[in-house]
Amino acid sequence: MEKYIKQLLIPILWEGLFIVSCVFLPKEYFIYTNFLFYFGIIIFFVQKGYFNLKELKANITSGKKFWFPVALTVLFLILAFIVSYVPKMFFPNLDEGMIGLERNNWLTLILFAISTIIFPPLAEELFYRKAMISFQSKKILFISTIISMLLYALEHSLSLYGISMAMIWAIPFSISYIKTKNIYIPMTAHFIVNLIMNGSSVIITALHFLR
Numbered sequence: 015m016e017k018y019i020k021q022l023l024i025p026i027l028w029e030g031l032f033i034v035s036c037v038f039l040p041k042e043y044f045i046y047t048n049f050l051f052y053f054g055i056i057i058f059f060v061q062k063g064y065f066n067l068k069e070l071k072a073n074i075t076s077g078k079k080f081w082f083p084v085a086l087t088v089l090f091l092i093l094a095f096i097v098s099y100v101p102k103m104f105f106p107n108l109d110e111g112m113i114g115l116e117r118n119n120w121l122t123l124i125l126f127a128i129s130t131i132i133f134p135p136l137a138e139e140l141f142y143r144k145a146m147i148s149f150q151s152k153k154i155l156f157i158s159t160i161i162s163m164l165l166y167a168l169e170h171s172l173s174l175y176g177i178s179m180a181m182i183w184a185i186p187f188s189i190s191y192i193k194t195k196n197i198y199i200p201m202t203a204h205f206i207v208n209l210i211m212n213g214s215s216v217i218i219t220a221l222h223f224l225r
Contacts, residue, residue: 018148021062025141028054029169036113036172045115049125051169052133059140064197073198080202083194087203090186098179111173123219130212135204142166142184143191143200159188 032051036044059065073080102108115130117123146162148154166187167180190200 015150015154018150022145025055025058025145026165028058029165033168033172041114042116044113045117045122045125045129048113048115049129049133052129052137055137055141056133059137059145064140064144065136070198070201073196074202080196080199083190083196083199084202084206087186087190087200088206090189091183091203091207094182094186098182101175108175109173110179111171111176113170113172117219120223123216123223126219127212127216131205131208131216134208135201138166138169139187139191139197139201139204143187144197147188147191149195155192159192163188 028051032047035047039047056065102110115122115126117126142162142165146158146165148158163181163184164177166184167177170180170183171177187200187204190203191197
């Protein structure tokens with residue numbers, strides 16, 4: 015347990031620094047601090063051996079046993095998004111408090127694409143799922159999963175409703191990892207969903223710039 019806590023100390027402090035930056039810095043800087051947060055998390059866990067490109071490739075080419083749980087995770091992610099927005103239907107003034115990333119030029123658009131499509135599946139799954147979720151016992155598994163979901167949510171929003179939303183989004187990722195113990199399954203599902211949702215935003219913004 016001591017080793018578990020020590021290995022999480024730096025990334026948790028790194029997230030704390032990111033949250034503080036979102037509180038005190040102007041919104042136009044979020045695109046840069048968000049990029050740096052993800053980049054730092056990825057570098058930290060990759061150099062600790064939490065990610066292996068060969069393992070990812072082997073999983074992707076393994077066929078149905080990999081892609082079936084990926085598809086299930088994507089399906090439940092879509093359901094989680096729908097459920098998270100139900101309160102908004104009844105209370106439209108609820109503050110989501112999401113950390114917005116402005117893209118008003120080509121540089122910020124490129125950073126937005128990297129920070130919302132490529133980096134999150136790596137950084138968030140390595141940190142909040144593989145590193146944080148502990149299988150030492152059922153009690154520790156439950157507690158570590160809840161804490162991981164909360165930290166994941168705080169990285170996305172600082173409002174109560176927004177935190178609740180993001181915790182709901184974290185449920186499919188967490189269950190997918192706990193059931194399969196294969197981080198590349200939620201990671202791939204995460205990438206697919208982000209590619210569809212944020213990729214469309216990138217294309218629309220790029221077309222707007224080209225006008």
